[in-house]
Amino acid sequence: GQQVMQIPQYQHVQEGEDFTTYCNSSTTLSNIQWYKQRPGGHPVFLIQLVKSGEVKKQKRLTFQFGEAKKNSSLHITATQTTDVGTYFCAARSLEAGGTSYGKLTFGQGTILTVHP
């Protein structure tokens, strides 16, 4: 089945440093989504990328979708303590016929800790 590999598993940074997590697939993805899970919480949707080479920004967060639609990255500029949590990428498969979206597969996640 479709798999997405995410690295690194853990990242420890000092407040103010940048942070990047990467998501890779062996197959072409129809789209990629990113979620954030705060400690003790549930995943919350951040963004979806659909187009080849797409770049989207949300304040200090920059999301990229590779040209071949096989990889994606999330970059946080100047981390803050509020950025602490686990960041997941997720890929949704396009069911046969392309009329509906089915399985939603998550990467292993990157746990980000920020030291003040």
Next chain:
Amino acid sequence: DGGITQSPKYLFRKEGQNVTLSCEQNLNHDAMYWYRQDPGQGLRLIYYSQIVNDFQKGDIAEGYSVSREKKESFPLTVTSAQKNPTAFYLCASSIFSEAFFGQGTRLTVV
């Protein structure tokens, strides 16, 4: 108040017993999902359903069962065949884009 509700928040089960986790949504979403989360292992898909009365196995379906008799409800039963059921279980629903998650149920086998 629209959303997805999981109950209970904490659940304790004796070894050898079946237990059912509840998941209800009032978002009118067609697709619903069950994930299991273990420390350091991300979210692993157990079952998913795209429409009422239909569901598919995910990556780790062994020892679990589901039903989808109503659009709003997608209960998960953890059976005694699941050898290591202690985990955090998350239910989600979606249409085409973002998935909305419930607060999760933390199951502990005692």
